[in-house]
Amino acid sequence: MNTVNAAKPKLKTSAMIASIASEGQRTRNAPFGNALVELARQRADIVGMTADLGKYTDLHIFAQAYPERFFQMGMAEQLLMGAAGGLAKEGFVPFATTYAVFASRRAYDFIHQVIAEENLNVKIACALPGLTTGYGPSHTATEDIAIFRGVPNLTIVDPCDALDIEQAVPAIAAHQGPVYMRLLRGRVPLVLDEYDYRFTLGKAKVLRDGRDVLIISSGIMTMRALETADALRKDGVDVAVLHSPTIKPLDEETIIREASRSGRLVVVAENHSVIGGLGEAVAGALLRAGVAPAFRQIALPDAFLDAGALPTLHDRYGISTDAMAASIKGWL
Structure with a gap:
């Protein structure tokens, strides 16, 4: 028996539309x-x-x-x-x-x-x-x-x-x-009030620095990225988080500057298909600038997704905190 799954509470139908708040x-x-x-x-x-x-x-x-x-x-x-x-x-x-x-x-x-x-x-x-x-x-x-x-x-x-x-x-x-x-x-x-954050249209903001991994994220995945950074810190992995709330126009200057720092795995995390979203926008910007770090994407698959409880689906499709942490550790 899977003891991890067995320990989780039984989810009700309301979990299909529940708040994403933990x-x-x-x-x-x-x-x-x-x-x-x-x-x-x-x-x-x-x-x-x-x-x-x-x-x-x-x-x-x-x-x-x-x-x-x-x-x-x-x-x-x-x-x-x-x-x-x-x-x-x-x-x-x-x-x-x-x-x-x-x-x-x-x-x-x-x-x-x-x-x-x-x-x-x-x-x-x-x-x-x-x-x-x-x-x-x-x-x-x-x-x-x-x-x-x-x-x-x-x-x-x-x-x-x-x-x-x-x-x-x-x-x-x-x-x-x-x-x-x-x-x-x-x-x-509510998470960003702890990071001296101010929304500016067209600008990305570094929420936390780190030497091993740079997560570039938007939407709810920035919340997940911050949680993942805390989880990986326990394993000695130092994770930076760059929040990019504006997808278009993209803050290419900040993204290129942060991705150019040597020795860091660059991971783009988005609550969107792996096709055509923030990940490909960032990849295009980096290639045009001649910047080529180790690069990975955490995103939803190019598929029609199943119906079900959100916590289950987030685990299944790799955008939960646990799934993100596991993916990044695997890539490292």
Whole structure:
């Protein structure tokens, strides 16, 4: 019998949609919705829009505070993006929310033609990025960054935690042009406040230094990278973590500088398919700069993923803390 698995508690169906926060971890509730309400107090041009998913993208908090600035578009993601573009042309700054799978697959053409080609000031905030739901391929947006990286004018942001989201909301509102932001909703972990962190659009930040391994990460994988660094320190492995919340434009200067330090294994960790995401963006930047460290990726496979409880799936697909630590030790 596998004693490790036997020692783990039996998971319920709710684990398919549970918060990614570990038991006892510090969290903040609905950081996106609360940050947008605070921003709207300061700016009368901020409006909120959704396609029947206000409660599930934390936009319901904005709707309660500013009902006259909230637009419920129904189950019509293409209409949502088209209307957001129209409001942007009238001088508003719409925050349009849905699930990442619906924005990237169902409404792609409208985002491309109506919003990005016109360089309109629409902010698209999408919940359930990557493997943050266990409902299978219909809900897991494992390829959203790959889909959107090729769209001109479109900025892509992948926040790590509640603090990252709270700071990113006013930053992307101040940015002129369309933004796609991956969104963590509900009870969101809080980790970056321990690292003197401040979100800056287009910039990566070294959260901790280390001589043996450099993990370059975005989104929830930065939280996992920090946990992995703590775990590997017990084995005498010194791990640096570079958080890159902006995928496009990528902070190539910081990434190249950190990856150029000799003797370190460079690992890119992302909650996204191994195809077309942060890992390939970093690899391309390093090759163009003539920098060639030992390089590995921790990412989701190029496959349709199983349905199930998130802890189980994170272990299965290599993005849990234990799986990351094991992979890195193996590579070393």
